[in-house]
Amino acid sequence: MSLRRLLTVFIILALGAAFAAGLTVRVLLEETGLATVRLDGRHSLWSWAGRLATVDGPQTYRLIADEQGIAVTCDAPPCPLSGHVGNLLSLVPANGFIRVNGSDYRGYLRVVWRDGRLLLINKLDIEDYLRGVLPGEVPASFPYEVLKAQAILARTYTLSRLGSNPDYDLCDTSRCQVYLGADAESPRYDRAVRETAGRVLAYDGRPISAVYHADSGGKTAAAAEVWGGNVPYLQSRDDPWSLDQRWRVSTSPDAVSRVLEQLGHPVGAVSGLRIDGRGASGRIVEMSVTTDRGELRLRVPEVGRFLRALGLPSTLASLSGWTFSGRGSGHGVGMSQWGARGFARHGWNYREILAYYYPKTVLTHYQLSASR
Structure with a gap:
């Protein structure tokens, strides 16, 4: 086996192992001076130094950026955390969602202070992330084969962006991929993500830059x-x-x-x-x-x-x-979503659609853990 071929196999196996371990993505939701965050059940609060508090019930936190870092207040007593907490705060629900400025998200919220502003970063499992991406990128009325093609492209694009910024991997707007969080999830989109779980497009053994x-x-x-x-x-x-x-x-x-x-x-x-x-x-x-x-x-x-x-x-x-x-x-560049709709309406499946818009690529499947 050639060295190049061996390297390709190694990269594919390494990515597969990363999926099995539970790959996560960091999504910038907003850059702001003030944020409201609510957790309805048991949750914990963390800083760079470790766990700050564990809370058994609901609480709403108001986070403010000032010259000293992140300042925290609560809507109702008892407040487990008050005052300045440095330049990082993670709010982690034991289960369920976290509500950030009125919208629900899976995973947890990492708040980073940068130059007098708060970076609100949602960190979550990549497959859960895709459940909030598809509704923002392609209409639910499009043929199901287009939704599956879009799920693969969004997953591939996400992989290609991991580690692209010290604080986050992607933003939640069309500048990256539109991400609407848990509020936008629906069974049809969820099914497209689930049925394509772990599948990505690769070229030369690496996830492609899956623009669309x-x-x-x-x-x-x-x-x-x-x-x-x-x-x-x-x-x-x-x-x-x-x-x-x-x-x-x-x-x-x-x-x-x-x-x-x-x-x-x-x-x-x-x-x-x-x-x-x-x-x-x-x-x-x-x-x-x-x-x-x-x-x-x-x-x-x-x-x-x-x-x-x-x-x-x-x-x-x-x-x-x-x-x-x-x-x-x-x-x-890449797949035209309306064009893919036309191909699907004329009988093309998602594999054929992706092969047409991204020639010379390979559709690779990674085995995910059974917990997904």
Whole structure:
């Protein structure tokens, strides 16, 4: 067996062992100065130094960030913890949910003080996390095969992000993956997570960067068109069943100038826009902006940030004067959720859908513990 093949097998076995041990994910729910956290049953409170208190009944905690760290008060006596607790506090229910600013979550809450703000981080089992991701990423009315494909992609994307930040792995918005917590769970989504448990897409023995989007507008984008750099399994693909809705976005010289300043280009007055280059899918990869300080050239990936900041749903667009006309929604790379819906309605299963949008990848199954 070659060294490369041996390494691939080792990585797959190592990931399988991690799942069996109970893999967890850290999700940033909010960055704030004030939070309300409620636990209804037995729970414990922890700091860096260890357990601070064990509480047998319900309690609501108010957490405040000040110059000294995390300050804690309670809604009702007896308060097991009051005053400053340093720069970390974990609130761990013995069972059930934890309510954070009015929403329920599984797992527990880790609160980290950073530069006068509170990072509210939900730490939980990856499979439980996915139960709150699917409802935020794909409509329940979509074919069940799409829900299963989405569960595999969300799990794979999560694996690829573990350890990406010292404090958390993912946020709960579309910048990472939309995560709605326990409030959004439903039997149909839960079933899709359960029936695909442990399955991920891999390339060269590693979980892929499993990006996806809402609608391609008829053709998905290669990774190089959006972020720069070629990725073998993220290439442009025809997407015949995309929603393909048309949109128009009008802008102005003042709006363009403001956006460029936000991106670090204080150009002054703007007098024109021009599309200079397109990628394999037809998306804009290069533009020029005419200003009173000369011509500014924008290329990938900055041109995408520029167009999104102007309000364009995607970069698959044309330009007439100060008005963009285009198709699609999202960055366009990987699976198009509306496109997958069309494939499923025409008889494709989740394996076929994933193989189409992510060529050269392998669907790998990991054995999970029976407790899931």
